[in-house]
Amino acid sequence: MAIIEIRIELKKGVADPEGSNTKKTLESLGFEGVGAVKCVKVFEVELDMGVDEAVKAGEEMCRVLLANPVIQSYTVTAR
């Protein structure tokens, strides 16, 4: 049994409206010194296989379903 973490983030240069709105709202609530805010989507997936095989399966999951390669990049790591 392996648990993998699939981390999907927007590629550089792609607008992140959720991040920029979160930054604005934090500032309007009085938080100071807030720079860039970036939103990342994470899936934790349990897989009934070895770690190396699980990481490969996770990358295949990103290619097939979870990530949009036009605007998103992904990393898969074992936990």
Next chain:
Amino acid sequence: MAIIEIRIELKKGVADPEGSNTKKTLESLGFEGVGAVKCVKVFEVELDMGVDEAVKAGEEMCRVLLANPVIQSYTVTAR
């Protein structure tokens, strides 16, 4: 300048429909051995302050804005 990672996940026992639908879809696409799939929301925030202060600010951001304490728990770590 510190970069913190704010990780917001559903508390145990709270339904995760996005996770369970992702699991179903992965299975329908032919992925085998898929156990629980959990969705986690991550914010990466740059803060113009020291690391300890930044982590404290991140926890305050969760209390004030980012997390719903009824169904979500959060962890804040420095990157």
